[in-house]
Amino acid sequence: MDLRIFTEPQQGASYDDLLAVAQATETLGFDAFFRSDHYLRMGDGDPGPGPTDAWTTLAGLARETSRIRLGTLVTSATFRHPGVLAIQVAQVDQMSGGRVELGLGAGWFAAEHEAYGIPFPHRRFGLLTEQLEIVTGLWGTPEGERFHHHGEHYTLTDSPALPKPVQRSPLDPGRAGVPVVVGGMGPRRTPALAARFASEFNVAFPPKDQIAEKFAGVRAACEQLERDPEQLVYSVAMVVCVGAYDAEVSRRAAAIGREPGELRENGVAGTVAEAVDELGRLAELGAQRVYLQVLDLHDLDHLDLVAREVMPQLR
Structure with a gap:
């Protein structure tokens, strides 16, 4: 099982904070560092230091x-306009040597x-659909050819479809592209x-008794498109709160304003x-x-504990 670190910088983090976590993520052997893409703190509390832009951070x-x-x-x-997003992600992929993924x-x-x-806008699913069409279409257009899109929300005319990501598309290795992550709890369109x-x-953060059902829905959708469901990776995101002993679990839960029992029920929490x-x-x-x-x-010892004591037992 891959373990990835996922952060919520809008809750209060500078670039230097994120850099420290990302470098610890790498040193400790986790698979990836991901961040949310939000511009406003959720809930009460000091909004400082303010938001950081996701793709600027990842660059x-x-x-x-x-x-x-x-x-x-x-x-x-x-x-972001999908044409701009395609450029940003492709550039960061180049800057990373081909290590970027787009959720x-x-x-x-x-x-x-x-x-x-x-x-x-009140209705956004059409925007999302066209953005996926455009972003993957721009990356996948062979060099020297032009990309066109005429949709309800966006029109692209005679685009050179550059720059290209370093990576090849997981769906079509003959074309450029980065891994795309789509998620949600919707029963049909997602x-x-x-x-x-x-x-x-x-x-x-799904109810745990719904996880298998959601994965099954995607597998069924793949079969309807005659796509092998095993081509996808199936993942979950869960809050983590682990301690070497119960008192440490409680201390870490208090630091993030949560209760240990609730975290055990809804996340990956408790002792090792x-x-x-x-x-x-x-x-x-x-x-x-x-x-x-x-x-x-700021609790990098938490990541160290998970890497030393939890991760080896999963591999």
Whole structure:
């Protein structure tokens, strides 16, 4: 099972904070460093130091790490024009030597759009669909050819479809592209998009008794498109709170404003043995990859504990 570190910088983090976590992620042997793509703190608390832009952050980390995968869970389709997003992701992929992944979603947090003057249309699924068509289409257009798109939301005419990512598309190795992560809890449209565009399907913070059902829905959508469901990676994102003993679990839970019992129920939490058992249960439900949501970015000893005591028992 792959273990990836997943951060929420909008809750209060500078680039230097994220750099420290990303470099620890790499040194400790985790598979990847991912971050959310939000511009406003959620819930009460000091909003400082303010938001950091996801793709600006990942561009910096691309030059200050050498092994780990880098990506977003998830970039909102409302934040960037798809042509601009395709350029940004391709450039960061080049800067990283081919280590980037793009999680792309419809967006949901209306308040951050209001705070920074970003349009937030009521209906966004069409935007997301066209963005996936355009971004993957631009990357996959052979060099020397032109890309055109005439849709309900976007029109691209005579685009040179440059720059290209370093990586090859997981769906078509003959073309350029980066792994695309699609996720969500929707019963029909989201699985259909994942089957069409994604190399990974993710469910974030789901009720654990629904995980197998959500994975099965994507597998069925793949079969409808005559795509092999095994071409996708199936992943979950869960908050992590692990301690060497119960008192340490309680201390870490208090530091992020949560209760140990609630975290055990809804995340990967508890002692090392409990965390290993929970990750094993997630694997039994079909999860091949787990994004561990780290909410206290200054507690690098937490990452060290998971890497030393939990991760070796999964491999």
